[in-house]
Amino acid sequence: MSSKPQALASTGPMRAFAANSKKITTELIEINEDLIGFNQYLTEYYKQLTDTWGVAQKKVNVKAPEIPQDVEQIESFKRIWIDIFDNDFTELFDSEKFGENYGNLVSKELELTKHWNNIVNVILQSVNLPSKEEIDEVYKELHSLKKRVGKLELELKKKETKNNA
Amino acid sequence: MHSESKIDPKILEEMLKFSKNVFDAPKLVSAPDEISLEVTPHDTVQEIDKTRLLHYRPLTDKQHKTPLLISYALINRYHILDIQPEKSWVRNLLLQGFDVYMLDWGTPTSMDKYLDFDDYVNGYLDSSVEYIKNESSTEKISLQGYCTGGTISTAYASLHPESVKNYIATAPVIDGWRDTTVISNLAKHMDVDKMVDTIGNMPPEFMYYCFSVLKPFEQGIEKYVKFFKNIDNKKFVDNFLRIEKWLGDTPPIPGELFKQWIKDIYQDNLLIQNKMYVGKEHIDLKKINMPTFTQIAVGDHLVSPECSMPLHYAIGSEDKTLRMYPTGHVGMIASSLSQNKVLPELGKWLAERS
Numbered sequence: 331m332s333s334k335p336q337a338l339a340s341t342g343p344m345r346a347f348a349a350n351s352k353k354i355t356t357e358l359i360e361i362n363e364d365l366i367g368f369n370q371y372l373t374e375y376y377k378q379l380t381d382t383w384g385v386a387q388k389k390v391n392v393k394a395p396e397i398p399q400d401v402e403q404i405e406s407f408k409r410i411w412i413d414i415f416d417n418d419f420t421e422l423f424d425s426e427k428f429g430e431n432y433g434n435l436v437s438k439e440l441e442l443t444k445h446w447n448n449i450v451n452v453i454l455q456s457v458n459l460p461s462k463e464e465i466d467e468v469y470k471e472l473h474s475l476k477k478r479v480g481k482l483e484l485e486l487k488k489k490e491t492k493n494n495a
Numbered sequence: 496m497h498s499e500s501k502i503d504p505k506i507l508e509e510m511l512k513f514s515k516n517v518f519d520a521p522k523l524v525s526a527p528d529e530i531s532l533e534v535t536p537h538d539t540v541q542e543i544d545k546t547r548l549l550h551y552r553p554l555t556d557k558q559h560k561t562p563l564l565i566s567y568a569l570i571n572r573y574h575i576l577d578i579q580p581e582k583s584w585v586r587n588l589l590l591q592g593f594d595v596y597m598l599d600w601g602t603p604t605s606m607d608k609y610l611d612f613d614d615y616v617n618g619y620l621d622s623s624v625e626y627i628k629n630e631s632s633t634e635k636i637s638l639q640g641y642c643t644g645g646t647i648s649t650a651y652a653s654l655h656p657e658s659v660k661n662y663i664a665t666a667p668v669i670d671g672w673r674d675t676t677v678i679s680n681l682a683k684h685m686d687v688d689k690m691v692d693t694i695g696n697m698p699p700e701f702m703y704y705c706f707s708v709l710k711p712f713e714q715g716i717e718k719y720v721k722f723f724k725n726i727d728n729k730k731f732v733d734n735f736l737r738i739e740k741w742l743g744d745t746p747p748i749p750g751e752l753f754k755q756w757i758k759d760i761y762q763d764n765l766l767i768q769n770k771m772y773v774g775k776e777h778i779d780l781k782k783i784n785m786p787t788f789t790q791i792a793v794g795d796h797l798v799s800p801e802c803s804m805p806l807h808y809a810i811g812s813e814d815k816t817l818r819m820y821p822t823g824h825v826g827m828i829a830s831s832l833s834q835n836k837v838l839p840e841l842g843k844w845l846a847e848r849s
Contacts, residue, residue, distance in 0.1 A: 399502070400503035401503060401506055411712075412712045419708070425680075437686045443694065469609055480618065
């Protein structure tokens with residue numbers, strides 16, 4: 331038996347534990363790296379919203395500088411505020427810079443989800459349960475079988491109609 | 496020195512009344528699960544996987560010979576076409592003597608992530624058409640597609656023109672590159688492969704996000720202010736809650752279908768260029784040679800008119816009509832304008848061909 335302590339992990343029940351720990355640690359390190367990217371896009375996302383808010387509010391101040399004094403004035407102020415904010419925010423959401431950043435933000439979020447899935451897969455396999463990929467395989471097979479059965483049923487129906495005619 | 500207050504007492508009165516309405520609301524309005532969105536009586540005549548084919552019971556003694564099948568959108572549910580009796584699209588058509596069927600796409604689960612365009616067009620929609628043809632002893636039916644249901648129906652009309660007598664495209668999603676809506680901008684920048692590989696079906700939460708960025712202040716603030724102001728108006732509240740319930744109930748979209756839809760329609764724009772394939776079959780819009788009626792809403796902020804209109808010019812049909820209405824995406828199908836203008840025009844056009 332080896333005297334090296336790390337070699338102990340390569341035999342018996344500790345072997346799987348060590349391998350799984352390594353996989354999970356790797357995923358956690360990658361999660362941290364992706365979190366940095368995710369936070370960058372998230373910051374940019376809120377920056378775009380805040381900047382748009384600031385510009386829209388300035389427009390409202392120019393268009394309705396007086397403090398509303400009665401119910402009618404409040405109503406018209408509200409209308410101006412909503413119209414300007416809706417226009418400016420729609421312009422933002424419709425812009426290339428928003429679309430691109432939002433796409434990147436969602437993409438980073440998905441990468442984080444993927445790491446989480448990988449960690450869960452390690453745990454599932456350690457207790458002899460199928461991983462997400464293995465379940466997906468089953469779904470794919472089921473889908474393909476359903477399609478084949480559907481086609482066969484259709485052919486059968488056509489033959490029956492032909493025979494009855 | 497005392498400064499004179501200029502605040503109108505009516506403002507305080509309004510604020511107090513508004514606060515009272517907010518507190519009273521839970522006592523006055525129904526919970527979402529107490530509201531039934533099933534308005535017009537119907538029977539489920541066929542079920543395949545999670546889809547259901549609904550057949551509405553006739554409201555007239557005499558009916559037109561050709562039945563009509565409505566293929567609703569994949570986002571939200573068919574209830575908007577039958578949201579309340581006086582604004583019901585379905586009821587109006589029944590009263591005009593049409594035999595109406597509706598395809599309910601159901602609620603896909605993780606298991607359905609591999610369902611694709613082919614399953615929807617050549618599977619569920621085709622099975623429904625075949626059922627109706629058999630049941631009504633007709634060789635062809637009328638088909639209406641709304642929104643994304645319009646994309647599916649367009650593909651169907653191109654692949655199975657022998658089964659479609661009349662085609663009605665209501666705000667169909669056709670030309671993704673011309674679409675000027677926020678949704679199209681988000682779709683164009685989406686890594687849809689990664690999304691589907693990671694989470695499978697397109698989750699409803701993503702759709703709710705997309706809705707929330709459409710006119711966010713009108714829809715997120717003003718709409719609810721109006722609701723609390725009108726809390727004593729039973730009819731207004733009932734209508735509001737029905738629409739809210741409908742808006743808050745969107746099923747997931749099967750991953751593979753969503754992937755193809757985003758790529759082929761919004762990112763690569765294959766449908767309008769006659770380059771799209773469903774299964775292994777080529778979609779050629781010129782093969783849509785039956786009478787076609789295209790309905791477009793000028794103020795549509797979900798499917799812009801520029802996205803739907805190209806269908807009218809791309810199809811092979813010689814008998815084609817294009818109608819534009821001064822309303823929005825939902826206004827075209829569930830409003831007084833739809834009852835007084837959109838449906839009578841559609842009914843007249845369809846009756847002449849049914």
